[in-house]
Amino acid sequence: MNLSTLLIWFLRLLSTGLALYELVVGPLVNSVLADVSLPLLSDQVAGTKWFALIFAVTTWASSEKRFWALFFWYWPLVALWACVIAPGNNWWFPSEPLSRAGHQIDGLFYMILIIVAVTFIGTEFALGYALWKSAVRGKDDKVWFSHGSHRLEIVWTIVPAFILVFISMAQLDVVADIRVLNRFPDEVQSGPVAEVMARQFEWRIRYPKPGTELMTTPQPGDLYYVNELHIAATVPTMVNLRTQDVQHSFFVPRMRVKQDAVPGLIIPIWFDAEKAGEYELLCTELCGWGHYKMKARIIAETPQQVSEYLTGLQADQEEDGVADEE
Amino acid sequence: MATITPAVDSADHAHDHGHDHGHHEQTFIQKYVFSTDHKVIGIQFLITTILMLMVGGALALAVRWQLAFPWESMPIVGKLFGVFAGEGGQISPEFYTMLFTMHASVMIFLVIIPVLAGAFGNFLIPLQIGADDMAFPILNMLSYWFMWPAIACFGYSFVAGGATAGPANGWTSYPVLSDIASASPASGNAQTWWLFGLTLVGVSSMMGSVNYMTTIINMRAPGMTLFRMPLTIWSMFITAILQAFALPVLTAAGFMLVFDRLGLLLPTSIQSVFFVPAGLIVNNSAPTVGGGQPLLWQHLFWFYSHPAVYIMLLPAMGMVSDMLACTCRKPVFGYKPMVYSMAAIAGLGFIVWGHHMFTSGMNPALGMTFMTSTMMIALPSAIKVFNWIGTIWNGDIQFTGVFLNCAAFVALFIVGGLSGIFMAAVPVDIYFHDTYFIVAHFHYVLFGATLFGVFAAIQFWFPKMFGREMNDGVQKIHFVLTFIGMNGTFFPMHLLGIAGMPRRYADPYLHGYLEHLLPMNKLMTMSAILMGFSQFLLLGNFFYSMFYGRKVGRNPWNANGLEWSAPSPPGHGNFDVPPVCYRGPYEYSSPEAEALGQDFILQTDPPRRAATTEPATA
Amino acid sequence: MNTQIRKSLNRYHMISKKDFATSGSIQQTAWLCLAMLATVGCSDFEASFSISENTRSLAAEAQNGTGESPGVIALTEEKFGNPQSLKAWTKLPVNWGGTSVSVAAVGSDGDAGTSGESAEVETADATETPESGDNKVTLQVPDESISLPNTVSSLLVSSGESAGQSVAVTSWDASTGEAILATKLVLSAGDQCTLDAGKGLQEGRVLYMRHCSHCHGTAGDGNGPTAQYLNPRPRDYRHGVFKFTSTNDMSRASRNDLTRVLRYGIPGTYMPSFLLMEDDELEAIVEYVRFLAMRGEFERKLVVELSSDYSKDAMVSRIEGGETRDEIVEELAEFLELDMPESVDYVGNDLQEIWTAAETEEARVIPTVARVPDTAESRRRGRELYLSKTLNCADCHGIDGAGNGPQTMAFEKNPITNEKYNEPGLHDVWDNLNQPRNLQAGIFRGGRRPIDIFCRVYSGIKGSRMPSFKNTPHEDIWHIVNYVLSLPFESDPGATGSLASSEVAGGAEAGD
Incomplete structure (x- = not known):
């Protein structure tokens, strides 16, 4: 008995054991014995038992050759299954997109996902099928002696080319909406509401003194805060993104916003929060040892609340420690 | 310099072939250490890179440990360094940063690039084109021995900034983090040493690529026309061109960064601030002076490093094409489209670097251009995948470890290629940039594709290197474990990326919306440990088989290439008689071969007559 | 905070074994972990409070003690414990955490009178399976404003026959206040107890080890692994001195001052803002930082008691002056045995006084006039x-x-x-x-x-x-x-x- 045979036998026993445990023994024991609770993989990840069963069957699928062919069919199935159950297990986007650009980005993501999934299934299936065909071929079957096919080459050059160009073209408008300054929404043409200054390892926020415009250099009366940016919900907002030291990146996952803060540049960015609430803000460009510590939030609320907040901030910033007696 | 050794089939030859040439006795040092023989150099590169693979892997496991068991006592490392002892073995965040930086640096510069071009390029080019050695043997030797100063520099950089502070700026070393010493003080001088190491790796690669180009152009055997070259040679040739044109940019950029970093140590006249704008206050230091531009580095760096991605992939593509044809007993499907698509990848590879910078604040119009060119580079990759499947189609597959690894190459490259499309699209990339999605993507390409290709190539050409074969059963076990470990580690990274988990975080779970991903990270770490430890099977099999493997003859795989007409291992000068090439390398199962009652026909077999001797003695 | 991380940190650094009962068994997240530990051969080892340079400047006997009498190191450990097993010196004005309760009834039948007889003290033998009925106590909160916690892992008795004893709670019902103890204790109705005593401090330690220690060090010595790269260097709490306070020049920092620094960071330094932490988390960290500061001050002040006569330098000059080493050590032993306990008390009282004073209105800086208009x-x-x-x-x-x-x-x-x-x-x-x-x-x-x-x-x-x-x-x-x-x-x-x-x-x- 050589090692490959040994390997196959090992896999057969292992997978059969797992399948039996997941499908029969585990549930049986758990239901019969009230105070025993065996950990089942199926409880963690739905569908595991069925994959265990399929795998067990695969390993018994006669010869070693067929096993390998099935192996190359099996793993894409597992991969696809992982993707199918991912949203249900919360292994997916942190939330629905909560901004205009977010909807566009997610739309494009799902478009690409469908194209990619079809291609993935097609190519992996074809690969597995090619293996299977060979595994079940008769001893005297002739090998297909071929150096290739012009027609096929042309087909599989032109079709993907069209698809790729199509994907590419579909992006352009969205890129322009997000990034090109003169296509920014009208609401933000009046200027940025705040400056977000990244530094190792926090986000320093500077608002202009209520009633004035934000200047690029600090002005007397500017209001300062850290790690918390208040914006009006539902309307697009523009901020100036800067960094005091190294490169950082402004990432708001729920809004699908990301922009690097580049030393020496002031980069205007716009975003909007569809709903009032808190949005995580974090850094996604390596900025030193404390990179992961740059935890902040954006609070979206009504314009009224924003101005109240700024008034409160202003009062706090003029705090002189003497109780008002007047 | 060509020496024709007598035909000796015995594998014992490996150890005594020196005695066969009367004209010069070689000392041990000349023969095995400072050898100018391309085969010895190739094997030196191979063993060095396998050892470096273990180093890089160990670093990766440390990274994974922290992600699965954040701030827990880290095995080995926690005890190794005194500074972590008082913390109960809990590593520090800058140490984590160094770990992933050095993991990437070691894997890219000391494993993937040298194992492909250095090890297999060296070993295979002269053998497959029918030359007796490289065009410049001494340059070739130097290209290996420049690796060691590079390794020394990288190694020293680990400790240059104190016991726990190596280069900690990511392998991309974006300024100004990498530029101002106080910005990532953990890296201290280490970053400078790292840059020197990088430069030396570049020198080594450059020497190699000049050599490869010259050898391939000038030293082909009679009859070995360009389109009779195996795809391995085409890929090595194209890689050498890529390297020769892209590398100088990185070297220049590296020196610019070194000048920036050395700062006050240099005379005022050559102090520079290429990448540092004015007015930055870092780590409480005085504001910087200067008018530099950090984005300049990103452009220069990616101008090299994007082509470098193909440097890290193309040779594997070529070798896998060779091995698939042999293990499927079929010609490569669409030989010329394969060549053209490799050339297209190389050409387009030079105009796609901007896709690494979609969120960098670069002009959006540029972003759109780079997006389109990046989409287009998917096309030749797709063509290659279709052709590989075509090659396997209706073949007589030999289900050896070689084939399984090659099939895994194709299967996993599909994943790596397809996930790339998400990131080529600017808006989608805005979300995915610098999340785990990109980590998944490039590990599928570099591990899933390249390393599986390398695992196959090691087993495939092992008999030619040592005259013995590796144990196929162990290779299959290694394959299964590595395949499961690899997918278990990297496939979930796609999902982490979609969930918005940024890369390079020492403690992602600090952020509420990532907390629930800890169990998934544990699973990934488990898989990574499985994958890491199964490499000992490869290591053991490799070194065991080197001395005790079953002895084989010249052509154990019944393959067609010129290298299989040489003795195993080939003596000094490679071939018994200068080979003449009569046909392409992939004429498996051709009518001509079948007329001889076999399913292969060596490129050296003269046409229309039966071979006088059976070349395959195994 | 992620409970899994909290648990894992607890496992490695945080289990308090002595004054506080263990924080309960840590459920392994997956059986895979075991396989993994077997593979890697991981053995955890313990964090430690570093010994300060000051202490090291003392003669070895002063550091380590002589004969029966403990030296500075042992005294500090006795009062403050080590990172795995913190101790509460209840004299100090630290909010140790936990819920104060009193015993309402003992035993399964709820009859406090009869259970007193049967509930003899048993040796804490873990192998003996206690009958749950015998170990049942019913607890109640002193007034309605406090509610019983949802989970409880330990009970510390502070009055009655078993005062000072601590026991693990194996089962807990928050609605009735019924607890089943791991071992029997002599308890009677009215005994004062604390549920999960020291929990606040333990939580502070968990958070501190995750967020703070890599700069500020396990002991708060400002010398964690990251510290050497920072400019300015992270604060060394052991002087008890914090720079930015709202208290007058003679006072320690108040809790509010520390909270403010945590919340808003210190601009211009690497102290980042922890604005997004929950208030109770910040509170726990502040208490732990104060605890470390007091521990450091305690150690320093003990050293001051000894350094003029028994530092390494002093020893050298005394020996030069004609005394023999043995004589000095004998004198030191006497000092440690007779005078040191008094000094420890004195230092403790002093710490209690100054840190309590920092929280008072008198300590706060309140300008007598409002800000002059900024003209x-x-x-x-x-x-x-x-x-x-x-x-x-x-x-x-x-x-x-x-x-x-x-x-x-x-x-x-x-x-x-x-x-x-x-x-x-x-x-x-x-x-x-x-x-x-x-x-x-x-x-x-x-x-x-x-x-x-x-x-x-x-x-x-x-x-x-x-x-x-x-x-x-x-x-x-x-x-x-x-x-x-x-x-x-x-x-x-x-x-x-x-x-x-x-x-x-x-x-x-x-x-x-």
């Missing part, structure tokens, strides 16, 4: 004061506030060793170079509110060479505050031109 006149007055001989701010901060006064060029003497520092400039009590702030930069570490600047001037910056100007009239301090706050926006701060022009404006206002 040009006020700023001009502020500048006069800034330059004046009496206050002499310019000596350090420079005549235009750029932080480049003459003192920054002078070589200081270390007040303790009396040796000159190697580099010119001002140094803090931690011996770090600590140059005066550049007031033009607009970065105010202690905060940019007028009251913050007021406190900096009034109380000085503790531990640094910024002295207290508490004798300056408050109105004058406000003038200085106004001047300082205007500095970042002056294009040419030292020039009289700009002052003159604004003076005109101010003068016009005043004229009205």
